[in-house]
Amino acid sequence: MMQRRLLPGWVGLILLFVLAAALSVAVGPGGFSGTNLSAVMNLRLLRLALGIIAGGVLAVVGASLQGLLRNPLADPFTMGVASGAALGASLTLVLGRTAGAFAPVGGFAGALVTMLVVYALARVRGRVTATGLVLAGVIMSFLFSSLVMLAMILGRRTLGEAVYMMMGHLGAVFTGTTVWLFGVVAVLSVAGCAWLFSMSRSLDIMSSGEEAAETLGVDTQRVTKTVFVISSVLVGTVVSFTGAISFVGLIVPHLVRMLFGPEHRRVLPGSFVAGAGILLFSDVLARNVVPGGLPLSIVTALVGVPFFIYLLRSRL
Amino acid sequence: MSRCRNRTQTGRGMKLSPGSLGSRVPGSWPEGDLRHPRHLRQLCTVTLAIVILVAGCGHRPAPEQGLKVVSLVPSVTEIVYAVGAEKMLAGNTNQCDFPGAAKSVYKVGDFMSPDLERIVALRPGLVFVTLPMHRQLLEKLNEMKIPVYVSRPAGIPAVLKEIDTVAQLLGRKASGESLVAAMRRRLDSIPAFADTPRVYVEISGTPLMTAGGGTFINELLAGAGGKNVFESSVQEYPVVDPEAVLKVDPEVILLLHPDMSARDVTSRVGWGGIDAVRHGRIYDKLDEDLLFRPGPRIVDGVVLLAKLLHPGH
Numbered sequence: 001m002m003q004r005r006l007l008p009g010w011v012g013l014i015l016l017f018v019l020a021a022a023l024s025v026a027v028g029p030g031g032f033s034g035t036n037l038s039a040v041m042n043l044r045l046l047r048l049a050l051g052i053i054a055g056g057v058l059a060v061v062g063a064s065l066q067g068l069l070r071n072p073l074a075d076p077f078t079m080g081v082a083s084g085a086a087l088g089a090s091l092t093l094v095l096g097r098t099a100g101a102f103a104p105v106g107g108f109a110g111a112l113v114t115m116l117v118v119y120a121l122a123r124v125r126g127r128v129t130a131t132g133l134v135l136a137g138v139i140m141s142f143l144f145s146s147l148v149m150l151a152m153i154l155g156r157r158t159l160g161e162a163v164y165m166m167m168g169h170l171g172a173v174f175t176g177t178t179v180w181l182f183g184v185v186a187v188l189s190v191a192g193c194a195w196l197f198s199m200s201r202s203l204d205i206m207s208s209g210e211e212a213a214e215t216l217g218v219d220t221q222r223v224t225k226t227v228f229v230i231s232s233v234l235v236g237t238v239v240s241f242t243g244a245i246s247f248v249g250l251i252v253p254h255l256v257r258m259l260f261g262p263e264h265r266r267v268l269p270g271s272f273v274a275g276a277g278i279l280l281f282s283d284v285l286a287r288n289v290v291p292g293g294l295p296l297s298i299v300t301a302l303v304g305v306p307f308f309i310y311l312l313r314s315r316l
Numbered sequence: 317m318s319r320c321r322n323r324t325q326t327g328r329g330m331k332l333s334p335g336s337l338g339s340r341v342p343g344s345w346p347e348g349d350l351r352h353p354r355h356l357r358q359l360c361t362v363t364l365a366i367v368i369l370v371a372g373c374g375h376r377p378a379p380e381q382g383l384k385v386v387s388l389v390p391s392v393t394e395i396v397y398a399v400g401a402e403k404m405l406a407g408n409t410n411q412c413d414f415p416g417a418a419k420s421v422y423k424v425g426d427f428m429s430p431d432l433e434r435i436v437a438l439r440p441g442l443v444f445v446t447l448p449m450h451r452q453l454l455e456k457l458n459e460m461k462i463p464v465y466v467s468r469p470a471g472i473p474a475v476l477k478e479i480d481t482v483a484q485l486l487g488r489k490a491s492g493e494s495l496v497a498a499m500r501r502r503l504d505s506i507p508a509f510a511d512t513p514r515v516y517v518e519i520s521g522t523p524l525m526t527a528g529g530g531t532f533i534n535e536l537l538a539g540a541g542g543k544n545v546f547e548s549s550v551q552e553y554p555v556v557d558p559e560a561v562l563k564v565d566p567e568v569i570l571l572l573h574p575d576m577s578a579r580d581v582t583s584r585v586g587w588g589g590i591d592a593v594r595h596g597r598i599y600d601k602l603d604e605d606l607l608f609r610p611g612p613r614i615v616d617g618v619v620l621l622a623k624l625l626h627p628g629h
Contacts, residue, residue, distance in 0.1 A: 030559030042586040043559050093522065096574065157520070160555055164523045171523045173558050175576075176583035292554040 006266075009259035013270060017277035023284045024048055029291075047170050050182065051283055052276040053189045054170070054242045055252075058082075059275025060193045061231045062249030063256070063267050067207040068227050072311070073134045075249035076111075076235045080140030082246070084114025085239035086165050087144045087151070092240075093165075094155030104185060108236030114140055115228050167295030168245030170283050185237045192234045193272055199223065200264035207262065246297040247304030248275050248282075254311060278303075383441040385486070388430045388453075389467050391611035392444040393418050395479050398495055398612040401486035406438045414605065414613070432456055442485060469610045471535040472618065476500065479612065495612060502615045506622050509541035513625050516545050516566035516592070521575040524556045533572075533607050536614070540621035542568065558586070567591045568625055571600040572607065599624050 025048060030040040062075035076082045088110025092102040121136035122128050145166050152162040164171075174182060196203075202223045205213045213220050239245075256270035282299040386407040387393040393412040396405050402417065411427040412418045424438070425431040432453060435443060442463045445454050457464050465485060469475045476496050483492020515537055517527045527533045528549030537544050545564040546556060569581060569592040578598035587593050606617035622629075 028559050029557045030563045036562050036565075036589050039562055039586040039589045040559055043562070046585060093575070158525060158553065160525050160553065161520050161522060164555065169523050169555075171555070171557060173521065173524060174585040175580050176585070179585050287557055292549065292551060293557055 006260065009270070012259070013256075013273045013277065016281070017273050020277045020280035020284065021048060021052075024051060024280045027284060027288055029287065029293075046174055046179070046182075047283070048280065049186060050170050050172060050241060051280040053186050054238050054245065055248055055276040055279025056193060056272040057189045057234045057238045057275075058245060058249035058279070059252035059256075059271035060196055060268050061235055062275075063253035063264070063271040064196045064199075064203060064227050065231060065249075066253055067203040067262075067264055067267075068224060069128065069133060070207055070209070071133055072254065073250070074137075075247075075253075076231070076239075077141065077244065077246040077249060078134055079137035080114045080118050080144060081111045081137075081232065081235050082239055082244035082249075083141045083144035083148070083166070085111040085236040086244040087148050088113075088236065089240040089243075090148045090151045090162075090165055093161075094151045094157065101181060103240040104181065104237040107238075107240030108233055110144075111236030111239070112229065112232035114144065115232050119228070164295055165243045167297035168239075168243040168300075169286075169293070169296050170242060171287075171293065172241050182241060185241065188237065189234055192230045193268070195230055196227065197265070197268045199226065200268060203227075203264040204262075207264075242296075244297070245279070245300060247300040247308070248279050251304050251307050251311075252278060254307075383486070384438060385442045385444065386424060386435050386438055386440040387412065387444040388424070388427065388435075388450060389444050389446045390414070390427060390605075391609040392446075392465075392467050392482060393421075394609065394611035394613065395482045396486065399479070399483040399486060399488040399491040401483075401488050401491075404486060406440060407435065414609075436460065436462070444482075467610075469532075471532075472503065472539050472614060475610045475614050478610070499612065499615045503539070503618065506540070506618065507629060509622075509626050509629070511626075512541055512543045513567040514545045514564065514591075515542040515568045515570060515625065516561055516564070517570045517572060518581075519553060519572045521573055524558060524561070525553055526556050528552050528554055532610050536607060536617055536621055537625075539618045540625055542621065542625045558584075562586065562590060565591050567595070567597060569593075569598040570602065570621075570624070571598065572602060572604050576600070 025041075025044050028040070028044055030036075030043070058076055065074040065076075065079065066072055068074075085107040088106035088108070089103045091110075092106035118133065118136045118140050119128065121140075122132035124132060148166055149162050152159075152165070172178075202213075202218050205216050205218050206220060206223060210220050213223075252275045253267060253271050256267050256274055260266040260270050279296075279300070282296055282303065286296050286299045287293040383404050384406040385396070385401075385404050387396060387405060388409055390409065390412045393405070393408045394414055396402055397415050397418060405418075405421055407422045407424040408418060409425060409427045409430055410423050412421065422438070424434040428449065430450070430453065435453075435457075440462065442465060443457055444465050444467055445457070446467045447454070454464060454466065465482070467478060467482075469478045476499060479496050479499075480492050483489055483495070517533055517537070519525050519527060526546045526549070527544065528551050529544070529547040531552050534544045534547060545561075545566050546554065569578075569590075571578065571581065578596075578600045581587065581598050581600075582593055582596075584593075592598055602620070606613055606620060
């Protein structure tokens, strides 16, 4: 049964991805004519790369966290990690550290601190419950969103900057230095996703229960720590370029599990491709429907919320 | 003399407290503490001391001395000082920082969120507000029958008219007229330019944001002989796609945010072909207040822009 659906599933995901990528290269406010075609293409290809990395990373991290924590609602956004990263990146912005590696490092630090705080808050008498985790994550997410706003106001920044930091966008303008920095982040992201993929077996066992995993010889402490640190690095550095994008990390893994079943060796690569495709598609809508463009999370939420409600009604 | 003036201002700030006690504005600032008899006694002593100090300064009562005004608009605060009516200014906001003396005036809160109770406690005869920022506050002030002047000049002529009006309201008609005449002379000294370069104004770098057609800086650009490339935007301060800037190909870029220097913009990927980048016409570290505040210094802003846009003249 599962095997039969595997091939059409992959074909579907890859088609979605290729279509979204083609659209995001072909359509944009700069138009396709004129003498500046190569310059426009430079911008679009960079945007494409940013979209692939951001969508892929958010979905893979979402899938890993859901498996690790046995929680269908876990993702970089609901766990507050994306908002924590946004706060870290905002602080570097407000403190005038826009150049160099400050923003990605700030984003990583914010993400890691959030992950640890949320996990500690959710751990009651040695047990981490699904509701506890999401509650703690949502609370921290609210807190960090407010703190992003506060930092932006105290730093005399515009409201637009705060909104785009909290709701995400792919409109980052790269300079000679930041494009190299993004290259490093992209390589790191792919490596991180590959590392998570290499832990598929442990994640499979962990998702069937922590005690069962220990009897099967999985070092649950080590796996948890590793996944947390990798997730923080990936989400933190990506968010420092794009701001916090919601719903991609939450919904894409569920979609892929419906196609491929729960095994992480299929869910993780599938999530990367589907996440990248859906994010690129959302970006095409966000930048072309309204003049000037929309924050990405508006589009991802419009798509994501109905799906989320369906999930809530049918699976939980 | 200037020390005396400072003391008078502090005096106003202190005297306001017993006033607010009398009017019983609920929850008005240190009211709770002040009800304590010991505090009241101290306050009386301080007030008495200040009254004596003020008297000692030998102020002659001006004809408009009765009028107390509160300015919630930094540009109007500048007008009040420019027409020499600063003695009437009982309160302003944290953003009112020009001229330097405006910083030591009693603060009623932030420009974005002034405190209604502090304003009311000052018992002002006139409050200067702006829209859309102070819409809710304006309604409340109307309910309380406190006179309000709404400042919302749309262009340079409107600023000149507003200076006239504000000067008249403050009983400084002559000062207003001479200030406006001086400003007009400087504006007239700007020649009519043959060319109107396309200008991209950047007010944020992450994401890129610019100023649209309805904004004050748009009018300033026009006055300085330039054309805002995003004039057609319906939003006041829209986010722009990096690609869209390539499409409009500006001849001059003005950076009105601290994130990036002209050099950073030069090194932006894909921007090398933009006219302004090729000719090195990117200007950073400009005095933003000259360009965003529709007050007396606006002439300096126009002259500054005219010099940047037309370096040959």
